[in-house]
Amino acid sequence: MEPVTIKDIAKALKLSTSTVSRALRDSYEINAETKRLVQEYATKMNYRPNPIAQGLKENRSRAIAVIVPEIANNFFSEAITGIEDVANNLGYDVVIFQSHESYDKEVANVRNVVARRVDGLLISISNQTKDVSHLSDLHERGFPLVFFDRVSDEIDTYKVVADNFSGAFMATDHLLNTGRKQIAHITSAAGLYITKERLSGYKAALEKHGIPYDPDLVHYCCNFDSQEMDGIIENMLSKHPRPDAIFTASDRLALACFEVLSRRGIRCPEDLALIGFTNLKVAHLLSPALTTVTQPAFEIGQAAVELLIDLIEKKKRQMGGSYLIKLPTELVVRASSV
Template identity: 40%
Template sequence: MKYNQVTIKDIARELGISPSTVSRALKDHPDISPQTKKAVNELAEKLNYQPNIVALSLRQSKTNTLGVIIPELVHFFFSTVISGIEDVAYSAGYNVIITQSNESLQREKTDIKALFNSRVDGMLISVSRETSSFEHIESILAKGVPMVFFDRVYENANSSTVIVDDLSGAKEATQHLIDQGCTRIAHLEGPPNLGITKQRLEGYIQALNDNKMPVQKDLIVSCPLGTIEEGKIAAEQLLKMPNRPDAIFATNDPAAMGAMQAIKEAGLKIPQDIAVVGFSNWFFSSLLEPPLTSVDQPGFEMGQEAAKLLIRQIEFKSKDNEDPAPETKVLKTRLIVRDSSLKKGKPKK
């Protein structure tokens, strides 16, 4: 069925008045009689008239709409980020359009074009794991569109970013395993082109160095997709080693969950034989058996901060036609200790 949007001309035709009279009546103009205003508003409501946002934006150069690109909607962390974005945006009088790249560079390119063509006032972006070139982003930035990057960021001198302290979070997670008496700690490494992967690996290495423990390359296994399946395969590879690890720190919770499956299928116990720690604190982490220790990221706060930065940038620019100085907000993580990493007799901290 074809969709036909009711216009001011349709209302004018129905009432036998001019479109300009309808327009002024809808805006409660003092020159229009109360009777005409009443007739126009009643008919507009009956016909479900909605203003044409695109047409209004062409006249006003502002749509009060923010565009958001995230890698995956099903990702619990990103769903909390969206909640934070909406919390700030709606309070400030902005609507939100959400798209997902589905971890595809091509989808990301399509989404960014669609948001630009929808005349959003600015964009909030977390790049896909395939994104290693940024020409598509640079072309939109060159058109003057305000952008703020969050979590997975494009690092350039002209854009604000909101990130969590992945390095410190990973370091704390690894230190926790060392404190539990673990001496051979493996790391399941994430997508190689993402900054968060590099920061989590660096935190793992720093904790080992601080405790004068060797960094063994054979204990660092790549999980470029960070999925449950990859985590399981990586853990199976580690379990085949003559001197298997006594702990695994995974780049995210799905990889940690896959590792837990492999450990159980091998007839080993968690954490007695192998302790496991994840990253992100997904909603299912506490429901696993045993419950998964994980690094919690403040997703809601990240969304709030990213939206605040973008709205500030939009309103600063609309006032002075200049961009404010870019900012980087770094949010703290928190280690949530559960049974998957607690060796017998070791109390929770």
């Protein structure tokens, strides 16, 4: 069956197409009885507006783009679910791109975003991204842009993140309170906002307990695989004294770390305590169950897309200064650290 159009409704009710169109938009120009007839008939015939035609008329696509490093990452998959939850309810479609942690791929994705003529962009930058000119160019042209999770300090727009400092502080403080003294920190690329914030929280907890910061206990990891982790653990175990705990800046790092430690016969928490960061759904199923800092990925996605749509619909103005929104994190203590 062909979809019902405004022309079909107008013909059936012997009205002009402009009258039907205004009635469907609940225009004040149309009397209440005509609105009722049009809207009841439209409902009966299962009328749905044509989004392409609407977009042409409004000079909008009713679509937004999202660029993330990797959809398979549980944090980003949850954030996307939150984004779609809000966007779809507000009449927007969501187009998703992956950078796969590649700067070049991210730049290509941004070009595709522009070519698709979407109304706005949500982005979490790759761990290779140092130059953000491809994004600042968009922003300077007035294109609605909101960062989430991995953000840039160089662009003054809305940014939605977890409270990374507090989460890292709680994790490190917990390990110190259980008697650990040599706490290694395995983290992501050095230039990322989340890396800096989580490292700052780690340092602050050490300072609180009067323990000097040792840069040799901090290791940066970019590939998130067991081969890279194997080299990091090998380096750690060669230190004297050896670390008695590891705080990783993501659960992906924690899983890679867990795999290498298990293969080497190192027990958690007896030989070495372990804490991850984010919200891996199977953390409680590991043996031992993984202590982790959880961050509200779904809510971060919701908050970010609400801000973006407000920018698109001019409910908020592009700002002359960055507006950083932090959502709280929570430490979930399990067997890997106690």
